Amino acid sequence: MLYQSTSLIMPKIIIFDVNETLLDLTPLKESVSKALDKNTDLLPLWFTTMLQYALVETLTDEFHSFEQIGSAALVMIAEKNGIEMTLEDAEVFIMEPLRTLPAHADVMSGLKALSAKGYRLVCLSNSSAVGLKSQLENAGLIPHIEKFYSVEGVSKYKPHSDTYRMVLEDLGAKPEEVLMVAAHAWDLAGAKNVGLQTAFIKRPGAVLYPLTDRPDYIADDLLDLNRYI
Numbered sequence: 001m002l003y004q005s006t007s008l009i010m011p012k013i014i015i016f017d018v019n020e021t022l023l024d025l026t027p028l029k030e031s032v033s034k035a036l037d038k039n040t041d042l043l044p045l046w047f048t049t050m051l052q053y054a055l056v057e058t059l060t061d062e063f064h065s066f067e068q069i070g071s072a073a074l075v076m077i078a079e080k081n082g083i084e085m086t087l088e089d090a091e092v093f094i095m096e097p098l099r100t101l102p103a104h105a106d107v108m109s110g111l112k113a114l115s116a117k118g119y120r121l122v123c124l125s126n127s128s129a130v131g132l133k134s135q136l137e138n139a140g141l142i143p144h145i146e147k148f149y150s151v152e153g154v155s156k157y158k159p160h161s162d163t164y165r166m167v168l169e170d171l172g173a174k175p176e177e178v179l180m181v182a183a184h185a186w187d188l189a190g191a192k193n194v195g196l197q198t199a200f201i202k203r204p205g206a207v208l209y210p211l212t213d214r215p216d217y218i219a220d221d222l223l224d225l226n227r228y229i
Helices: 026-035 040-059 066-080 087-099 107-116 129-138 161-171 185-194 222-226
Strands: 013-016 120-125 147-150 178-182 197-201 217-219
Touching: 013 161, 026 040, 026 066, 026 087, 040 066, 066 087, 087 129, 107 120, 107 222, 120 129, 120 161, 129 147, 147 161, 161 178, 161 185, 178 185, 185 197, 197 222, 217 222
Parallel strands: 013 120, 013 178, 120 147, 178 197, 197 217
Antiparallel strands: none
């Protein structure tokens, strides 16, 4: 554990982000790299473009699935770099790899340990409802998750406050009783804005945003987090 806030009440419910927090994105990155003629330098640009247009859709009251936005972002990056690609081509490189991502090595044992302590464990993801179910099933995580929520329920993407409130309302929970766990600083900024406790998981390459409130917990992985809550 790298950091722990003081004067926190113990949470009753833990909400996990899914992509990158629980699931390893390496196979998806390899597929996208293949689509972009193995130019790994373009991977961060593709990912940020996908997030950018998810936020554009939220702000303009549009909504396509995260998989569709990811495919569209791949077409955009390909076009900028002189690579011919249709939307249908892009979907081949995005859909299947995204839905079959493996869990990080610490996740299964980390979830079991947290569940054994009596925490209610749920997930909230930008993935589509169908895609999210496939992801959790293929990674073997369904038995350890009480409920899983897609932002499709409100047709807005995280970090919009409505996405977190959707989960709170369904569970009948108070914000201060809930801990949001993610490897993305923007996700935790959204959760903190609603009043949730937050925990940052330091997956490779993940960094904090210096201009927002510091998370209540900063941990190397779920097993590390389990030692302190």
